[in-house]
Amino acid sequence: MAKLTIVAKTVAKTDSVESVKSEMLKLIAPTREEEGCIEYFLHQDNEDPTILIFYETWENYACFERHMSTQHFKNYVNTVGSMIKEKVVYKMTRVG
Known part of the structure; x- marks a missing residue:
């Protein structure tokens, strides 16, 4: 099965950039585990x-789905919801 690449683009509100980035940084260590x-x-x-972008590679889509149900990811979503202007998540498969 092909690995899943995620490019998640978040645009923070101008007055919330540092707060959003701080919350995103909290995701890194537990997610990598x-x-x-x-x-x-x-x-x-x-x-x-x-503009903040996560570049992610997952073994498969199921692993990515589990990530989105983790407590650390849910905490992030609940914390930054009002601080962002836009969020786009691209779910891709490498073709070359």
């Missing part, structure tokens, strides 16, 4: 600091 997590990296755009 999850079964099926191969890569989990946070990036911030050099031109627009409100």
Whole structure:
């Protein structure tokens, strides 16, 4: 089965960038310990600091689904909900 690549783009409200980033950083250590997590990296755009992107690789879709049901992920979603302007999650399979 092909591995799953996730690119999750979050646009924080201007006055909440540091808070959103702080909450995202809290996700890294526990997520990297999850079964099926191969890569989990946070990036911030050099031109627009409100744009934060997680680049993730998972063994399969089921592992990613389990990630979204973890307590640390649920805490993140509940905490940042009012601090973000936009969120887009791309679920992809490598083709080349």
